[in-house]
Structure formats: structure tokens, C-alpha cells
Amino acid sequence: MDWQNYINDLTSASLNLIEQMGVWFFILGLWSFVWKGISLWKAAQNKSKSWFVFLLVVNTVGVLEILYIYIFSKKLNKTTEEPESEPEITEQL
Numbered sequence: 001m002d003w004q005n006y007i008n009d010l011t012s013a014s015l016n017l018i019e020q021m022g023v024w025f026f027i028l029g030l031w032s033f034v035w036k037g038i039s040l041w042k043a044a045q046n047k048s049k050s051w052f053v054f055l056l057v058v059n060t061v062g063v064l065e066i067l068y069i070y071i072f073s074k075k076l077n078k079t080t081e082e083p084e085s086e087p088e089i090t091e092q093l
Contacts, residue, residue, distance in 0.1 A: 031061070031062050032059065032061050032062045032065075034062075035065035035066055035069075036056075036059075036062070036065050038065065038069055039055050039068045039069050039073075040052060040055055040056060042068065042073045043055055043073070046073055048073075051068060051073075055068060
């Protein structure tokens with residue numbers, strides 16, 4: 001009957017591991033959800049359809065989203081900004 005104790009111990013250890021993993025998966029999912037939301041918002045504001053779709057489809061657990069927010073979206077803003085036009089000087093006769 002020693003094998004029954006072994007199976008009971010193995011089962012309880014497995015359930016404990018699954019419970020712990022569930023907590024970590026929830027935290028990881030929440031982390032990813034927040035960063036994905038922020039990055040999608042920025043991509044929409046920048047009118048970057050390709051980035052929006054890419055960030056929506058690909059799940060990188062927040063890594064690509066953070067890179068987009070702090071690196072790529074700022075580069076896009078610099079390249080899409082229109083240069084300021086100089087005021088025209090008109091001569092009065």
C-alpha cells in the first residue's frame with residue numbers, strides 16, 4: 001500500500017504546483033494586458049495600422065509593447081511631424 005501514499009503525495013504536489021502556476025499566469029496575463037492596451041492606444045494615436053495589427057496579434061508578454069511605447073512610437077513621431085514653416089515676410093510699399 002506504499003504506492004497509494006506515493007500517488008496521493010504526487011497528486012497533492014501536482015495540484016499545489018498547478019495552483020501556484022495559476023497565480024503566476026494570472027499576474028503575467030494582467031501584466032501583458034496592461035502593456036498591450038497602452039501600446040495599442042499609442043499605435044492608434046500615431047495612425048500606425050501595421051504596428052496596431054502586429055501588436056494585437058503577436059503576444060510577447062509585454063516586451064514588444066514596452067519597446068514600441070518607449071522606442072518605436074517616439075521614432076515614428078519624429079519622422080511624421082511636419083517641419084514648422086517659416087512665416088512669410090511681405091514688403092509694404
